[in-house]
Amino acid sequence: MHPRFQTAFGQLMPELQSALAPLLADRHFPALLHAEQVSALREASGLDDDALALALLPLAAACARADLSAFNVGAIARGVSGNWYFGANMEFIGATLQQTVHAEQSAIGHAWLRGEKGLSAITVNYTPCGHCRQFMNELNSGLDLRIHLPGRETRPLGDYLPDAFGPRDLQITTLLMDEQHHGFIPEGDALARAAIAAANRSHMPYSRSPSGLALACQDGAIFSGSYAENAAFNPSLPPLQGALNLLNLNGYDYPDIQRAILAEKTGTALSQWEATAATLKALGCQQIEWVALRLA
Ligand SMILES: O=c1ccn([C@H]2C[C@H](O)[C@@H](CO)O2)c(=O)[nH]1
Numbered sequence: 001m002h003p004r005f006q007t008a009f010g011q012l013m014p015e016l017q018s019a020l021a022p023l024l025a026d027r028h029f030p031a032l033l034h035a036e037q038v039s040a041l042r043e044a045s046g047l048d049d050d051a052l053a054l055a056l057l058p059l060a061a062a063c064a065r066a067d068l069s070a071f072n073v074g075a076i077a078r079g080v081s082g083n084w085y086f087g088a089n090m091e092f093i094g095a096t097l098q099q100t101v102h103a104e105q106s107a108i109g110h111a112w113l114r115g116e117k118g119l120s121a122i123t124v125n126y127t128p129c130g131h132c133r134q135f136m137n138e139l140n141s142g143l144d145l146r147i148h149l150p151g152r153e154t155r156p157l158g159d160y161l162p163d164a165f166g167p168r169d170l171q172i173t174t175l176l177m178d179e180q181h182h183g184f185i186p187e188g189d190a191l192a193r194a195a196i197a198a199a200n201r202s203h204m205p206y207s208r209s210p211s212g213l214a215l216a217c218q219d220g221a222i223f224s225g226s227y228a229e230n231a232a233f234n235p236s237l238p239p240l241q242g243a244l245n246l247l248n249l250n251g252y253d254y255p256d257i258q259r260a261i262l263a264e265k266t267g268t269a270l271s272q273w274e275a276t277a278a279t280l281k282a283l284g285c286q287q288i289e290w291v292a293l294r295l296a
């Protein structure tokens, strides 16, 4: 078991401990539960979905990399497929606060990057901040997404974000988690192809600047992140954050990163290059390449 889970695991009810032990035995437990695994845990514990998600939150929060604040936030995004995706906040020493990933963004980004088509609910151990409420309003679940918190009645996002500003105010109809493919040709080595595939799925209706980033670990594992823009711009999630989030959730650490490739189009309004290189450098990775996206 990854050492980060030990304390939280030890505090779970015994029935959950026995049911989860085989999954957590893998140091690279992917921090997600397939629908069948969720039903097995429901059966073993006798808990309903909401109570089970709350019980599992300490495991999600244990994934936090709150290297600055030591404030661990955990979230579980529940997909329409029935799969559950853990999320936790990430702070990057030596970078800027703007590079931070919130736990809600982590869980949602996780679900999206693993191919989930929409969310029904999100369970979080603290009430979501304004930035996260805005981030969630970019999703195709709109203001109906159920927000589930400890000790509170479950309420839709709309109740947490009255008078909402969102994609529709900018005449945007393609929403985050809607299926998108921008038609760029897969080419180059496996890492370049992963970065291009991530760029093909990026959500960038505001800047029209597609972007994807892929990280290679020493053991050959590859994690890629797609750029996710937000109508209010600042809560956007850069492609590096998407990839670092998956890397961390899968039990890897920054020193495991061997190489990174950023895939972008030439001549676009925005580029992630400088910010990506600066954050990766702060994490000790200097091996960063750039590939041009080319249309078929
Ligand atoms: O809704 C919230 C509020 C804060 N944080 C994180 C961001 C930062 O890492 C730390 C302190 O704000 O908590 C979240 O993950 N979600």
Ligand SMILES: [Zn+2]
Residues within 6 Å of the ligand: 102, 103, 104, 128, 129, 130, 131, 132, 133
């Ligand atoms: Zn937040």
